[in-house]
Amino acid sequence: MEHVEEIGSELRGRVSIVTGAGGGLGRSHAMLLARLGSRVLVNDMNLEAAERVAREIADASGEALAFAASVTDEAGIEEMVARVMATWGRVDILVNNAGILRDRSFAKMTMAEFRAVVDVHLMGSAICTKAVWDIMREQRHGRVVMTTSSSGLFGNFGQANYGAAKMALVGLMQTLALEGEKYGIKVNCLAPTAATAMTDGLLSEESFARLSPDLVSPALLALVSEDAPTRAILCAGAGHFARSNVxxxxxxxxxxxxxxxxxxxxxxxxxxxxxxxxxxxxxxxxxxxxxxxxxxxxxxxxxxxx
Structure with a gap:
């Protein structure tokens, strides 16, 4: 997003919220949505990081707000959504991206480590979605993206907590898509493979370069556009895209x-x-x-x- 002529029109007039967008995949999502014409609320626990991404969007002639709140903080998330409504009057797109890792074999994992991951990924996504759900119903338009993972869909050693939370998001997506259908709300899952701070130290330099978050975010347009599907699980990484099904x-x-x-x-x-x-x-x-x-x-x- 370096020049004003790069700002697209696909999402012109739409308002997006991206959680965990102070860096990594969330930043890439926020930048793409802005480039496609959406106004973007950049959420992160770190206000400085959120403000930095919001400035990047503004410097490229986009519109952005920064807001610091944990997705597990119901009052904070309600305040965030109120800020969006006071500024832009609507919420069209929610990308539930915020997440943490507490990897450990199940034998060594504490219940506190299990609960912490479930709280952020599952409860955080539910809290953020609940905060915008009535708004989307009333405006009869909404796009919600849950971030699932191959660790949930197919399992991964040392990630019982993460996998359980990520598969739970598929179940949440399945039901919300049915409940939101008559209100014009479409709910989908994105299963990304990307090199971010959460995978630091786990990948070679070559793999790190090939798994840039920027090669995942193009999946978003298909999931949030006017012609978006609903109840889709889209897997994305290294510029490759595939569907997964239950x-x-x-x-x-x-x-x-x-x-x-x-x-x-x-x-x-x-x-x-x-x-x-x-x-x-x-x-x-x-x-x-x-x-x-x-x-x-x-x-x-x-x-x-x-």
Missing amino acids: TLTTGVHVGGGADAPRGVVANWHRISDRTGEIVPDYGFAQMERELASGPDEARSRGGAMA
């Missing part, structure tokens, strides 16, 4: 009774067969599929018991 296999009707436990074991390969798996539109899809299944369906497929 799926449901066709499964097998085993029934109840004394033989049911052995039937599940005996049919494990068929239960796990991914042929014809679906991405359910809502949680009750599992129940609907289960109720539609039965002895007649099982016989038509050659029997449930292997």
